[in-house]
Amino acid sequence: MNITILWLLSLPTKPYRVLEYFFYTFVFLHFSLIAQTIAPLLRKSSTPRSSTLSPPFSVIVCAHNEVENLKKLMPLLLAQQYVHFEIIIVLDRCTDGSVAFMQSVNSAQVLTIEVPAVPSGFNPKKYALTQGINAARNEWLLLTDADCRPVSDQWIASFAPYTSEKTELILGISPYEDQPGLISQITAYETLQTAIHYTSAACQGRAYMGVGRNIAYRKSTFHKTGGFHPFEAVVGGDDDLLVQKITTPHNTAINFKSDSLTYSSPERKWKGYLKQKTRHLSVGKHYQPAVKTAHFIRASTHGVLWLCFLYLLFSFQYSSRIIVLFGLLILVKGVFFKKIANNLGMPFNRIWFPLMDLIYAIFLPLLGVRAMFVKNIRWKK
CATH class of the missing domain: 3.90.550.10 (Spore Coat Polysaccharide Biosynthesis Protein SpsA; Chain A)
Known part of the structure; x- marks a missing residue:
């Protein structure tokens, strides 16, 4: 109890300083989740279990x-x-x-x-x-x-x-x-x-x-x-x-x-894209609880990180270490995502990457919330 009280008293009192603490926390959380995700793919071999099977x-x-x-x-x-x-x-x-x-x-x-x-x-x-x-x-x-x-x-x-x-x-x-x-x-x-x-x-x-x-x-x-x-x-x-x-x-x-x-x-x-994404995201409400929880943690951590950074950036209540740390995070993510994209045979554009990561962190979760309430979703008419 005493340790908890001392920790709370040690927190900065100015709102932007508190937000800066949140920013550092979510940088760590997001990087940890990314590392846990990409590590198995960097170790994974494309060699199949057998090379002699040929079933119809x-x-x-x-x-x-x-x-x-x-x-x-x-x-x-x-x-x-x-x-x-x-x-x-x-x-x-x-x-x-x-x-x-x-x-x-x-x-x-x-x-x-x-x-x-x-x-x-x-x-x-x-x-x-x-x-x-x-x-x-x-x-x-x-x-x-x-x-x-x-x-x-x-x-x-x-x-x-x-x-x-x-x-x-x-x-x-x-x-x-x-x-x-x-x-x-x-x-x-x-x-x-x-x-x-x-x-x-x-x-x-x-x-x-x-x-x-x-x-x-x-x-x-x-x-x-x-x-x-x-x-x-x-x-x-x-x-x-x-x-x-x-x-x-x-x-x-x-x-x-x-x-x-x-x-x-x-x-x-845009109309076709929004319709397609709404159809895809609407299925998420039927996922198993453990899967939904994992998705929520990953998406919320990513989204809060970007929101903290943007708020600190545009409110001018930031230190140079915030920009350096976030830039380093984006750089490291970009390097590893490029490597994995090459391994998977998928396109990856370094120039678009920061903007795409922002859209993925904020815009797509909003589409997911929208998909939860949209009715009359169809495969095709």
């Missing part, structure tokens, strides 16, 4: 009025250099010529499933995925989206070595293409942060999400764990909520191989 795969793609994307994707899927695989295209209530295009694809490897309507109580994306999974002839399922592009004809082959007897889930990485513009830079940085956090957690045996644009799991595991129940009506969650259901500390692998990447084009308009 069922590649599943769901599409809703995406005929132009399918025209670009199908040649890349059919060109995959792998021993045994099938391609399942699930057309969700398509009215744009997707059905006619898929009928023109002449390949015994391709199975097209048409979904004319979605039953009540089911999200369209999850219902379409379920139809594709049920129709799959192979145990291993590999999923991507119609607007994605495998970076290599070894995409399927890159997942095969990770399919050991104990493995039930393989997490892939799916960057967005590096394009000019603020929205593209925000998307690229947020995607890099997301990839860093979910792959780091998986390396530590605590996987909590993947990306539906590049993920593989066993058909038997999907059915054994009840598929998308009880969140079949939730918009989104076909990747992160499913991962939280089926992952264990020992059944999940991460595919870091450069041939495994799938790229997507970022949204180019």
